[in-house]
Amino acid sequence: MENIYSLKDQTANPGPLGLYGFALTTILLNIHNAGFFPVNSMIMGMGVFFGGGAQFVAGVMEWKKGNNFGSIAFMSYGAFWLSLVFLWLAPILGAEKPDGNAMGCYLGIWGIFTLVNFIQTLKGHTVGKLLFGSLTLLFFLLAAGNFTGSEQILNIAGWVGIVCGSIAFYEASAIMINLRFEKNLLPL
Template identity: 55%
Template sequence: MDNAMTANPAPLGLMGFGMTTILLNIHNAGFFPISAMILAMGIFYGGAAQIIAGIMEFKKGNTFGFTAFTSYGFFWLTLVFIIMAPKLGLAEATPHAFMGWYLLVWGLFTFFMFLGTAGKSPVLRFIFGSLVILFLLLAIRDWTGSEFIGMVAGFEGIICGASACYLGMAEVLHAAQSKKVLPY
């Protein structure tokens, strides 16, 4: 199948990332506890949908999209597993200081992905730049135990997730109307 004739998988990946990020960060901001709703979004929309979008980007020859969507899809699956494994008796809980390192590694990965956004859409650059900041804030929260930093990270994460949803919907509307409806 010709790549020009295939659908753009990026909106699916962006919405999976964005909506799941918003919901987790409403929790991080202190509005509600982790629940089945966040975990289900992490497995199915943040996880599986992004992996599907990544595989579709692979088929289109987009190394950046493939790497981003599949990596962050698996981020969501690993995060849910880290949360659920102790509750299921599969592993011991991860201490907060160790989670800080997990988040830092993802922040470093995201920093390099941010470098890959040079020359791309300003909204895409914002998404990756704000995600670097989010991972660093969450790592600092876990290393220090600061609820305030966790709350700040939560609000910053809501903005990051909303920017991904914006770009996803801008691309959907562009495809549906055959013109740019929202700037991106």
């Protein structure tokens, strides 16, 4: 007998919102890391509102859907963007600016967290493996660049970050396009 009291989830898929928030912000920051322009208000604005805010909202929506991985990933990386912008702005409020060792530790711990997420993607789509694999590499390169003060490592990290953000952009686009056309036009 059918349960007449069950509800059908008709809420939107929050994945593309979170992925686009991650993708666009990551690409822009890593164009900076690749050496094309300095950190400026454009990157900070994207970091707070799209990288931070939109991803955090997507994470809450994933939680509501019961998606543990999506919830933790989006809320955590949303908080990453908010905390990163805070680290850049806190010296204006009188806080000490983090040195290379402090930033290396900050980015390294995010690399370890991302490695744990990467391991979870091994039981999923190829694009998720590519995304979290490249993000893990990105965090460890950024940590190494900050620990050593090497502009060359940071520039390489920038290119890895552009690729990583582009993978996230592709994944978000594939989900949206496949959903709209009701078939898998773009493989995941």
